[in-house]
Amino acid sequence: MKKDSVTAILLVGVGGQGTILASKILSEGLVSAGFDVKMSEIHGMSQRGGSVSTQIRYGSKVNAPIVGRGEADIIIAFEKMEALRWLEYLKPGGKMIVNDFEIPSAPILTGEAIYPEGILEELSAKADVTVLRAAEIAEGLGNARTMNIVLLGAAAKAVSSASVALGNVEWDAILRKNMKPAFLDVNRKAFAAGFGA
Amino acid sequence: MSERRLMTGNEAAARGAWEAGLAFASAYPGTPSTEILENLAEYKSDLYAEWAPNEKTAMEAAIGASMAGVRSLAALKHGGVNVAADPLFTFAYTGVNGGMVLVSADDPGLHSSQNEQDNRHYAEAAKVLMLEPSDSAETLEYMKLGFELSERFDTPVMLRMTTRICHSKSIVTLGERTPAPHKIYERNIRKFVATPANARAMRAKLTERLEQELSYANAEAVRVGVNRIERASEPGEGERIGVVSAGAAYQYARDVFGGRASYLKLGLTWPMPIDLIREFAEEVDKLYIVEELDAFMETRIKAAGIDCVGKERIPVWDELNTDIVRFAVFGERAETLNSDMKAVPRPPTLCAGCPHRGLFWGLSKRKNVLVSGDIGCYTLGSAPPLSSMDSCFCMGGSIGAGHGAAKAFKESGQDARVAAVIGDSTFFHSGVTGLMNAVFNGSNIVTVILDNRITAMTGQQQNPGSGFTLTGEAAPEVDIPELCKAVGIREDRIRVIDPLDLNAVNKALDEALADDAASVIVTRRPCVLKRFSERDLLEFGEPRGVCVVDEEKCTRCKLCVKTGCPAIYGGGDTVFINENMCTGCGVCEQVCPFDAISLKE
Known part of the structure; x- marks a missing residue:
């Protein structure tokens, strides 16, 4: 029914994790490769520690800016439970990159609910899952706040294999445009670590 | 070749207005429209843009600018158009001098709103032309067209966007700015003074205008591809x-x-x-x-x-x-991957270190107090575990509704008091009129003004109390206690406290609730996400360290967990504080009955 010329990516996480910046850089890379790109994000109340998603669709011509259930070719989950929450958006046969990182939500903090155990096993049984320990990688680089850029690197790697044009994106130039000079170097390393992971 | 850039609808709206030669813009922040003015501020060397205290003021200012002869804009969220509807309906009668575009940003799905309303009805009811873009490129294009049509048909034009248009990025081709020639203002009483006699003539003209607009929509709009x-x-x-x-x-x-x-x-x-x-x-x-x-x-x-x-x-x-x-x-659905394992809900919460937490902790311990809430981050005080809010209707509504409830409790003999909680920006927006009403009509409502020195919910916008304008210039600050005094609250009934000092919170609430009169508590402490100004640093100091739990002293009573702080993990057998999130606000430290929490510098 739908032309398969559009690829859909979801970046999901928790408000404050930096999914929006990562999505912005990823989208700019896709534009530089000559694609039509639409990206959608929600600001506002959900940012206060709520579940957040940014959605990217790219191809020769993109209409809707949002990704439907069963439509995402790639999901990059910045938090493990969010990967589970968004699983139904993954296209059967799609790829999921999951950060092995837990942020307990309010009902878990207060003891009303328990953080689900065995998420990675469950996801791996259902889909093509790559697990990344982005927090450890970022801490290893000396700046825990670069975790989102490690995940961005992994996302860039995942899209790069999709087409020749994407293999030639100058990610470094796009990073430089979006980073404060003082943090450029560590973010470059973070990106490279994610890309190579 | 002209530059192509990935832009949100809000960025494109600002860009389109700038390209169209916009000279004046005003708005009150409101998701999803906020970033339109923030982006216009980037063009401040070419135009003037400001935050108004509320949407009606913003709309009126844009009307005045149009009347004076320049292209003007007001950018409001859907509920904001309700506030601005009064001037809009009459401005539709008078028409413009410089072109005027009103952006209405609706929020289908209530991503960040208290209701879901369809503002297309406003175009019909106010009898104004409406454009609806479906992506960022069209937003830019329609914004420019909007100004042209506004001047051509002598009408304000509504550009109706929605969250998905405002906050989605798509590719936009940039153009240059064409400065619109400023029209010379001349007094025109019959055009701009809406007395009944003049307005009847305007009404007749409006009917003709709508006919012309309709024929444009059916024919010329097709030729230009809109x-x-x-x-x-x-x-x-x-x-x-x-x-x-x-x-x-x-x-x-x-x-x-x-x-x-x-x-x-x-x-x-x-x-x-x-x-x-x-x-x-x-x-x-x-x-x-x-x-x-x-x-x-x-x-x-x-x-x-x-x-x-x-x-x-x-x-x-x-x-x-x-x-x-x-x-x-x-009737078709895509095939999906499903799991029996369920993700636990992740509702938004007050941030770690949020100054509102101290106040809501104090309120959560009160019985027989109806807490009349308002629109802002502090509406999250209604969420568990604090759950200390009874109502929330609209911007500024807490004091107005609270006053009515306080009067009704007295009239019906119910033994209950009312506290209204309202943010600094919301108080300036339309809370102060409610306070006037409470004083004027003698109710005993306790009004708590949560002065976090910024408009926080929409992402840190300046307001008349924060000391700076939209474009970063220093501005006079509204003195909230003096304003309350001028409204008629007795000076000894105005209590300014630090909401992170729980003793001060409790003392202020005790005193105010013991007193059968309208009173005000101002909780003065900057939003934890605020970038402190030099003055903030002088008044409030540098951030403190982090709080830590002494496992020997901790009895796992989990009272600290009940503050709802996202930095405190109390789900298992131990209680610990996430040092990466903790700001050392000290609320948990004061709540702990066993001295098990202390501040580590």
Whole structure:
């Protein structure tokens, strides 16, 4: 029914994790490769520690800016439970990159609910899952706040294999445009670590 | 070659207004429209942009600027248009001098709103022309067109966006700024003074104008491509399908119906080009109306005797998307991967270190107090575990509704008091009139003004109390206690406290609730996300260390967990504080009955 010329990516996480910046850089890379790109994000109340998603669709011509259930070719989950929450958006046969990182939500903090155990096993049984320990990688680089850029690197790697044009994106130039000079170097390393992971 | 850039609808709206030669813009922040003014501020060398205390003030300022002869803009969220509706309806009568565009940013799906309203009805009710873009490129284009049409038809123009248009990025081709010539202002009493005698003449003119606009919508708008027919690229055999759509819904319709349908894509949706729709309907066998929220187009299309399928299939509320439209029309759903394992909900919370937490902790311990809430981050004080709010209606409504409740409690002999909680920006917006009413009419409401020195919920915007303007210039600050005094609150009934000092919170609440009179508590402490100004640093100091739990002393009573701080983990057998999140606010330290929490510098 739908032309398969559009690829859909979801970046999901928790408000404050930096999914929006990562999505912005990823989208700019896709534009530089000559694609039509639409990206959608929600600001506002959900940012206060709520579940957040940014959605990217790219191809020769993109209409809707949002990704439907069963439509995402790639999901990059910045938090493990969010990967589970968004699983139904993954296209059967799609790829999921999951950060092995837990942020307990309010009902878990207060003891009303328990953080689900065995998420990675469950996801791996259902889909093509790559697990990344982005927090450890970022801490290893000396700046825990670069975790989102490690995940961005992994996302860039995942899209790069999709087409020749994407293999030639100058990610470094796009990073430089979006980073404060003082943090450029560590973010470059973070990106490279994610890309190579 | 002109530059192509990925832009949100809000960025494109600002860009389009700048390219159109905009000279004046005003707004009150409100999701999803906030970033329009923030982006206009980037062009401050070419134009003037400001935050107003509320949407009515913003609209009035834009009207004044238009009257004085420049192109002006007001950018409001849907509820904000309610506040600004009074001047809008009359401005539609007087018409403009410089072109004026009102952006209405609706929020289907209530991503960050207290209601879901369809502001297309305003275009009809106020009798103004309406444009509805379906992506960022159209937002830029329609903004420029809006100014042209505003001046051509002598009317304010409404540019109606939705969250998905405002906050989605798509590719935009940038143009240059064409400075609009400033029109010379001349007194014109019959045009701008809406007395009954003048307004009757204006009303007659308005009817003529709508006729002209309608003929533009049916004909010229098609020639310029704002209203356009896109014929099926893969028509196939059988039934010819036609779709009438506008805004974000058009994009979903495109993905669902693809090349086998023809589309009438409307960019100018009011006055509704019914002749054009009829013409299109005659080309097809089956006509679908795909629109988000109300049956705005459908009702009028059906009333014109045109057979179509709409809201009997497509939901009448919530944000649409491709899935919803596909299922509604074809009954098809994509195959999905499902798991029996369920993710625990992740509702938004007050931040770690949020100054509101101390106040809500104090309020949560009170019995027989109705807490009348308002719009802002602090509405999250209604969420568990604090759960200390009874109501929230609209901007500034806490004091007004609280006053009525306080009077009703007395009249009906119910033993209860009322505390209204309202942010600094919301108080300036329209809370101060409620406080005037409470004093004037003698109620005993306790008004708590949560002065966090910024407009926080929408992402740190300046306001009349924060000391800076939209464009970063120093500005006089409203003195909240003095303002309350001027309204008539007795000086000894105005208590300014630090909300992170729980003793001060409790003392202020005790005293205010023991006193059968209207009083004010100002909780003065900057938002934890605020970038401190030099003055903030002087008054409030540098951030403190982090709080740590002494496991020896901790009895796992988990009272600290009940503060709802996202940095405190109390789910298992131990209680610990996430050092990466903790700001050392000290609320948990004061709450702990066993001295088990201490501050580590």
